[in-house]
Amino acid sequence: MRFICDFHIHSKFSRACSKELELPKIAKACERKGINVVATSDWTHPGWFKHIKETLVEKEPGLFVLKDGSSPTRFILTTETSHVYKRGGQARRVHLVVFAPSIEAVEKVNKKLEARKFNLKADGRPILGFDCENYYSLLKEIDERIIIVPAHAWTPWFSVFGSKSGFDSLEECFGKLTPEIFAIETGLSSDPLMNWRLSALDKVVLVSNSDAHSLDKLGREANVFEIEKLSYDEIVRILREQDKKRFLYTIEFFPEEGKYHFDGCADCGFSCRSKESKKYGGRCPKCKKLLTLGVENRVDALADREAEVVAQKKIPYKSIVPLKEIIAEAYGVGSASKKIKTEYEDLINNLGNEFSILLDVSEQEIGKFAKQPLIAKAVTRMRSGKIDIKPGYDGVFGKIKIFSEAERKKSVQSRLL
DNA sequence: CATTTTGAACCCCGTTTAAC
DNA sequence: GTTAAACGGGGTTCAAAATG
Structure with a gap:
């Protein structure tokens, strides 16, 4: 089991x-x-x-x-x-x-x-x-x-x-x-x-x-x-x-x-890849305080090979975005809003549980119960890893972007017609 | 006016720095 | 030399501000 x-x-x-x-x-x-x-x-x-x-x-x-x-x-x-x-x-x-x-x-x-x-x-x-x-x-x-x-x-x-x-x-x-x-x-x-x-x-x-x-x-x-x-x-x-x-x-x-992927300074809203932070001498270009070095930086510092060499031998993984964030993305509002909570509850009640929706249920099946048509498409896109993320840094969560503004507008229009 | 977003406080203790 | 205060983290929570 x-x-x-x-x-x-x-x-x-x-x-x-x-x-x-x-x-x-x-x-x-x-x-x-x-x-x-x-x-x-x-x-x-x-x-x-x-x-x-x-x-x-x-x-x-x-x-x-x-x-x-x-x-x-x-x-x-x-x-x-x-x-x-x-x-x-x-x-x-x-x-x-x-x-x-x-x-x-x-x-x-x-x-x-x-x-x-x-x-x-x-x-x-x-x-x-x-x-x-x-x-x-x-x-x-x-x-x-x-x-x-x-x-x-x-x-x-x-x-x-x-x-x-x-x-x-x-x-x-x-x-x-x-x-x-x-x-x-x-x-x-x-x-x-x-x-x-x-x-x-x-x-x-x-x-x-x-x-x-x-x-x-x-x-x-x-x-x-x-x-x-x-x-x-x-x-x-x-x-x-x-x-x-x-x-x-x-x-x-x-x-x-995650909150610590890139290097950065939360006070100034500045972030960068670990290779670039060396260029700044490890300091925030605005306030000159030490940058909080993120996870990528530490991995870079300690790594001794490319990951692909051993990938086949390792236990695999699947990357997900929490369902509430997917729904929030589809609606174009924050994930704490009321609308999101309702839609989330509806989907769970109809389709079993969050992991089955994220991992198993077909796009078609999700589409049957989702009020907002972009949700099912967003799940598919997440499963294939085709999403944009502005990386997190210094305690600031990364920001997920599954759809462009143009795509979201188009979807709204098609519902109106 | 209702909803959503943003902001700050809070909890705790070892270390570091400042103050006596 | 001793004591005291400031600092830092995570994320919830509540309050305030912004939005439509």
Whole structure:
């Protein structure tokens, strides 16, 4: 059976996250998105962990469902921790996704972290002044089956390869435990093609998750597996062995849409490719402050080959645009508007879930239910990658453009006739 | 007047810089 | 030398401004 999995989201206890993020609501929202396995998230937080224990029951080994049986959505005990510390004489800020096999393992980890006086109550994504390598050692002592996956590995501020406070290699960060890093999360601003340029990453498998802070953003990136006997150990095995038979593909943002694709200065609205930023001496040509170097820049700096050489050997991926943004594009209005919400709900109700619309349903079938005729065409165009994007930079999201103004006008006219 | 867009505040803590 | 304040991030949220 096909399982779409999102291993990195947040709860209502994480900073800047929606109050709607509670397990029953997440389970329901996943059904509408087409997500089969989702992170419990935030299990280091005492209040949230209590909620997990009260609300969920184990269904398969290491996988959980709502106690009341109201949803088929599986939960897996994955969470994020934020590490701020010094290593190699430099300040480091790295985010990690932690996979745990059982409630008991989580309980032990939380006890150990509390003993070290970390404030777990402060945030669902606690900040630990804890060196990543030492942290991983501790986790492995508690339970061999716990694994760490570096989160959104290329973003400038909080990641293992980030330009502001990351490293140039996994070894620098994880030392002797580097062999136990067998997966990394590519993040919104990079896609597999970019990551394939590093031979250093041949040992690891690339995963994609949403890092959702609201129900709406669940599964904006995800992993698609073909699994017969679902369990925590089977998921980890597939990752560890890069099992291409079982790990079918990842679902990705177009990397240009991510917030840190290009180099740039958000204050001045300036952005450029990494090659050009050298020309400016790494400084904003307007305000002369240092440019925030984006994901493309870091990949360029660390890459040692063209991606195409190895593409055939890798787990493939599909690039998507969230359905709401597609609808918004077709109407020519912002994706938060009322019209968009209504059309979105209609399509989901008629066609099942968001992922089936984005990945499977035919253009013709979508056209039957879409009020705005450009929507079906936009989905097809997205599937073939024929869209324009103004790349994101310095925290500014990229802007998607599926249709030219002329095309949109033409479509409006044809409806009037 | 209703809707949409834009803008700023908020949460948290380790580090850095400024102030005492 | 010590303490205090500023800084930074992500994205939701609410308020204000702009649009039609």
